[in-house]
Amino acid sequence: xxxxxxxxxxxxxxxxxxxxxxxxxxxxxxxxxxxxxxxxxxxxxxxxxxxxxxxxxxxxxxxxxxxx
Numbered sequence: 001x002x003x004x005x006x007x008x009x010x011x012x013x014x015x016x017x018x019x020x021x022x023x024x025x026x027x028x029x030x031x032x033x034x035x036x037x038x039x040x041x042x043x044x045x046x047x048x049x050x051x052x053x054x055x056x057x058x059x060x061x062x063x064x065x066x067x068x
Contacts, residue, residue: 004021006021024039027052
């Protein structure tokens with residue numbers, strides 16, 4: 001039997017946060033739904049969302065530099 005998820009919230013940058021029945025949090029991004037991270041606290045979930053956003057920004061900058 002797997003852990004069930006309940007929706008907690010979404011950040012403005014498309015990051016989705018869920019809570020497992022075990023009490024841990026699962027974080028994913030709407031543009032990469034299969035890339036998930038499990039973290040222990042809600043604060044860690046928001047920090048992970050911030051990390052996802054920073055990674056997306058870096059990817060965009062690198063792509064723009066390569067095109068330019």
